Amino acid sequence: MRHLQTLRLIEAVARAGSIRKAAEDMAITSSALNRRITGFEEEFGYPIFERLPRGVRLNPAGELLVQHIRAQISDLARVQSQVADLSGARRGHVSIACSQALLPYFLPEQIAVYRRAHPGVSFSVRVRDRVAAEHDLSEFRSDLALVFEPVYLADFEVLFAMRQPVFAVFAEDHPLAAKEGELRLRDCLAWPQAMPTHPYGVRHLLEMAVRGRSLSIDPTVESESFEFLRHYVRHEQAVAFQIPIGLKSLTGGGVTAREVSVRDVPAGHLLLGQMRGRSLPVASARFANQLAGAMAEMGGATGEPADASAGIGSTGIGSTGMSATGMSAKGIGAAPLARGG
Template sequence: MRHLKDFQFIEAVARAGSIRKAAEDLHITASALNRRIQRFEEDFGTRIFERLPRGMRLNPAGELVIQHFRSQQSDLRRVQSLVADLGGERRGHVSIACSQALAPYFLPGQIARYRAEHPGVTFSVQIRDRAAAEEDLRSFHSDLALVLEPAHLADVETLAVLTQPVHAVMRADNPLARQAEIRLRACLDQPHVVPGRSYAVRRMLEAALAPTSRQLSPILEADSFDFMRHYVEFADALAFQIPVGLRLPPGLTSRPLARRDIAPGRLILGQLRGRSLPVAPARFAQQLMQALDHLAK
């Protein structure tokens, strides 16, 4: 357990970038924290930090050490969950990195459903773009990721996939609303708002337009899908979103973009490859897999 405490100190220094700032965050003296780090390096047999003129940062050995500690911490949580389950306590914690589209409706409903049966389980939800969600898995900051079109997938074990077409969100009186599906070029002929370049929906739109002579000409860019949807309520414009995140107010509607213009995206539920999840995250993952399978039907 002493080494787990060392990990907390090491991680705090790595996060803060200096002994002084980390000591303030930990509410201990800088000299005590520095001694603790030096003692660990002596026991370990090598330095794990680079001492810089304006602070400290992990060296390659330190990166390996902190990854090992995070793995140990995850394993300990898994054992604690198993022990709690033996006593019928059903406790634990689930940490999820998710795309913004899952935050308004799908994920709150799933968490509420799970906690109704397991009230001792707590949750934390981090809204992440596709690259940041994968990094959260690698750093053990999240047990699960539920994201649209992950960037790499090299370190991610895919648990479930849900196909998601891109929808155009518009006013109900927009002439395009009379069509079952709409062409991408028709959307570009109208004022449109788009998410930033780090978001999968933006990447999908740009990839679809790459072979053509057309391009996005947004009147507005935003990093909030809620903001863009609300903007359409006030202005005659189109926004783009995946259907799992849509629950539109009166006056707004959505239509899927034609698949011959833009291929559907993949909403992926995943965990870090090779990691054994604690009981609560593993069971919640099973519930999510069933929910995604139901939506696919």
Template structure:
């Protein structure tokens, strides 16, 4: 297993861009990390990092090496996960990349349910938009992606697609909260608190408002939906979120969520996916199955 220890060091250096930071990540001294890297490069016959006063970065050979390294580390994790399953004790680690809309309600509930059954599994959750998620899957930084895109299918293997309607979020005593469904024109009669550009929900709103005479500039923008919720709870402003990220009745805490009429904003899609062609470790594979089941029940879907 000596080569795996070397691979973990090479991966840490590539991720941090620093010998010293990589040493802290793998709990070794910088000199030990440097010796291990030099030994691997001598064995390989090529240098894989460009050195500079600002740190190190992969060169062309290194880009090839790091894909092999991460594939081998992923295979090792999958093997250990399968062996643990043979003993009847599920172990392993699951790394998930998700859109911000999944982080307040849906994903925490799903992870809690999984850990209730398999407490020895560990999780890592990164908030990523769809482009970042595809790159994270490709580099083995995450095992699964659960991301929203209002424009089209992402560049990874899609396990499930769930439609997502845009939802207006406002204070519970807001005038619009009395309606079962709202029009975009009515929302624009109030101050708008919007996610910053780049978020999928914001793109849906911008497209829907483009050229409309009733469109208005946002009074507030933020990259945090938690802040946007707090703002609209304390004001007459309205914000927007996709359905799975909008607070439901039991989660509202002074908020109300109402769907936007589909005539104003067509639905986007939530994608669950993985790196194309990759066989996931058991823990990640079983969690993907749980997510597929939960989303299918919620939206009456069949897996793609």
């Protein structure tokens, strides 16, 4: 496995952009790490790093190599998990990149449920916006992503899709709480606005909703933290916005929430996905299947749970296509996702 360790060291240097920093992360001296890289480059026949005044950077050959390394490490982890599964050990590790809305309730509950059946499986959860989550998948830093309104979908293989309307969040004694009839966006924007920052899907839907209309997004307070925004509205008659999966209860704690009319803000979609074409480790494939089932039970789904076995030793749980009229999750019985909600 010495050769594999060298590949891991190269990947660590590529990630850190510095031999010194990677050496600290990998518990090896800088000089020893530099010798390992130099020796590999000689054996490989090509340099893979550009030496810069302050660190190193992959050259084109190095970028190709590191993508191969990450795929090899991922594939070995999948084989190891399959062998452990054969022995009945049921061990493994699941890494997830997710939107903030999944943190308070949904993911903690689902991880706990899974670990009750498979206590040998560990998890890492990385909070990522809708662009960074896709990047994590392509860099093999995460096995799965749960992201609201992803941007590119080039390397994102949709395993399950779930409709999520936008809700306005405000204090229980806010005048909007007692307003009769449907809640319109203009009603919400008439009050101080507590907005998520631009990278987030909710903000994107709101920006699209006001385009070409006599409405504007003019935040009184802006934050990357949905928890901060949700708690802030308790102290001022402001309005925040969130998707329902991040709102365990629509009332309680001095805060309530109401759906904004889809005539004004079309519902978005929460997507469970993996890197296109990747074979997931056993634990990750099974957890993806559990997540899809849980999302289906919550309602608002546009697909059916996929069979976890499809992600074991194959190209994934499902496959997806993109058309001009919307997304479809082929292989999981999904209808196209209607942008109008």
